[in-house]
Amino acid sequence: MNKIITIDGPSGVGKGTLAMSLAKKLKWNFLNSGSLYRILAYLADQQEIRHSNTESLVNLTKNLSVVFEINNNELIVVLNNKNISDLIQTEDCAKKASIIASNNVVRKALIK
Template structure:
């Protein structure tokens, strides 16, 4: 029987890092659903497709050929065998992806793609509606959160290491704006699933977050009783 583990949460909460490492520990496949929307945004920009041209954007989403590969312990994202790992992480593509992800037909195509992948075996899926829409019956669900200030600082440090000219204040404001977009969109808004374990990673290391997840997974798989719903 397949095992699906979902990790939802806002931008900068650490979902990708935690999800990828958790998948490696468990020997599961890994999907970053946010990267899928970013790839659609990247392809739209490359092909001059306006963000209001929903049918064309949905067609881009339908025809994704995405692979997530482990390269020396780091996530590499490929679309049609092209490495787009860095291209999809710019602030411009991030904001465009947030707006495109609000389109119902685009989300439906991305959801269908993820479900097809889930039919192929054990999976760690991270995103914003993984546990509420894509796999609402997943046996193990997490919602990873952190304050907007902490998430802004993380993103700022990440972009600074890449040599990009960024402002901490600007990055934090963009994260708050994306939070608003994600939480208030009409279709599949960002929110914890009713049965998700909520983890605030503001003051936790990646290793501490994973340790708490593994404790829950161990108890869940053994049928043990869950003693908490929110971890601090």
């Protein structure tokens, strides 16, 4: 049986840092789903898509090329061969990601 640990809480409180540390210690795979919503927020901004435009956001989820790397206990997010780690860690991006994450249609599309 595969084991999964989920950590829930508000944006920016260190869930990803804790999860990354646990994954390293347990030698498990690590997925920071919050980063996925931040990536969508970043892409929406880059393509001038409103964060309430469900159809366009769902379309963005269809062709994501994302790589998560851990380097010196830091999560590196690579989108289309570009390191966007710092670009998605802003407070503005976190707020927009929170809006996007509350959209159930987008959430379902993202986990497909």
